[in-house]
Amino acid sequence: NAGVTQTPKFQVLKTGQSMTLQCAQDMNHEYMSWYRQDPGMGLRLIHYSVGAGITDQGEVPNGYNVSRSTTEDFPLRLLSAAPSQTSVYFCASSPFLAGVEDNEQFFGPGTRLTVL
Amino acid sequence: GENVEQHPSTLSVQEGDSAVIKCTYSDSASNYFPWYKQELGKRPQLIIDIRSNVGEKKDQRIAVTLNKTAKHFSLHITETQPEDSAVYFCAASKRRGSTLGRLYFGRGTQLTVWP
Numbered sequence: 001n002a003g004v005t006q007t008p009k010f011q012v013l014k015t016g017q018s019m020t021l022q023c024a025q026d027m028n029h030e031y032m033s034w035y036r037q038d039p040g041m042g043l044r045l046i047h048y049s050v051g052a053g054i055t056d057q058g059e060v061p062n063g064y065n066v067s068r069s070t071t072e073d074f075p076l077r078l079l080s081a082a083p084s085q086t087s088v089y090f091c092a093s094s095p096f097l098a099g100v101e102d103n104e105q106f107f108g109p110g111t112r113l114t115v116l
Numbered sequence: 117g118e119n120v121e122q123h124p125s126t127l128s129v130q131e132g133d134s135a136v137i138k139c140t141y142s143d144s145a146s147n148y149f150p151w152y153k154q155e156l157g158k159r160p161q162l163i164i165d166i167r168s169n170v171g172e173k174k175d176q177r178i179a180v181t182l183n184k185t186a187k188h189f190s191l192h193i194t195e196t197q198p199e200d201s202a203v204y205f206c207a208a209s210k211r212r213g214s215t216l217g218r219l220y221f222g223r224g225t226q227l228t229v230w231p
Contacts, residue, residue: 033218040125042205042223043160058218090159104150105219107159 002026004108006091012114013081021076021111023091031094032074033105036060036087043090049074081115088112118143120208122222129196130230137225139206140188146208149182149189150219154203163204164191196229203227 007022025032033048035058045058049068063085065077074093078085091108119142129135141149147168152160166173166180166189173180177196182189193200203226207219 035221040223042122043221045218048218104162104165107161109159 004091004093004106006089006108006111008111009109010112012116013078014116015082017081019078019081021078021089021091021113023074023076023108024072025074025091025093025106026072027093027106028071029093029095029106030071031105032068033058033092034064034066034074034076035090035092036085037090037110038087046076046089078113083115086113086115118146118208118210118220120206120220120222122206122225124225125223126226126228128228128230131196131198133196135193135196135200135227135229137191137204137206137227138188139190139208139222140186141208141220142187143208143210144184144187145210146220148209149180150207150209151178151180151191152205152207152221154205154224156202160205193227196227198229198231201227201229 004025030051034046035043037043044060046060046064047058047066049055052068052071055066055068068074089111092105094105122139127135150165151163153163154160164175164178164180166182177194179192203224205224206222209219
C-alpha cells in the first residue's frame with residue numbers, strides 16, 4: 001500500500017512552458033485535492049475532486065487545470081508556467097462517503113516546482 | 117465560505133514547557149477540526165482531530181479543545197521535546213453540505229522547542 005504518490009519530486013520550468021504534476025493513490029479514496037504551499041501562506045486549495053469525472057475549483061485555481069478520469073489518478077496541469085507558480089505542491093486524498101467517520105486527508109510527498 | 121485564523125505564527129518554548137496554538141473559524145456548520153504537523157521538508161501528517169460533539173480530546177502529550185459557541189479550538193502540547201519542532205496547521209471541515217470533505221487550513225504556526 002503506497003498511499004499517495006507524486007511525481008516528479010523536483011521540477012524547474014521556464015516561463016511559458018507547460019507540464020503535468022502526477023498524483024496517484026491506492027486507497028480507493030473518493031476525495032482528492034491539490035494544494036500549493038508558500039511561505040507564510042499555509043496550504044491553499046487549488047482544485048479538488050469528489051469522484052471520477054467530478055472536479056471543482058478551490059481558492060487559487062487560475063493557471064491550473066485538472067481532470068479525474070479514474071479514482072486513482074488526479075493530475076494537475078500547468079498550462080503556461082509563470083514565476084508566481086513557484087511553490088511546493090501537495091496532492092491529498094481522503095474517504096468521502098457520507099457517514100464515514102474518519103475524514104483524515106493523506107498527503108503525498110510533494111513536488112517542488114521552480115519557474116524561471 | 118469558511119475562514120480559519122491561526123495564532124501565533126511563530127512560537128518558541130523551552131524544552132519541557134507547554135505550547136498552545138489557537139484557531140478560530142467562521143462557519144458554524146463546520147464540525148470536524150484536524151491538526152496537522154509538518155516537519156521540515158516533509159508532508160503534513162494528521163496528529164489529532166476533534167469532532168463537534170466532543171469538547172476535548174487527548175492523546176499522550178497532545179490535546180485539543182473545542183468551544184463551539186465561541187468558534188475556536190486549540191492545540192495543547194505538554195512537556196515539549198525538540199522533536200516537536202515543526203509547523204502545525206489547524207483546519208476545519210464540514211461533514212455535510214456542498215463542501216463536504218473540503219478542508220480549510222489556517223496559515224500555520226512554526227513551533228521551535230529549544231533544548
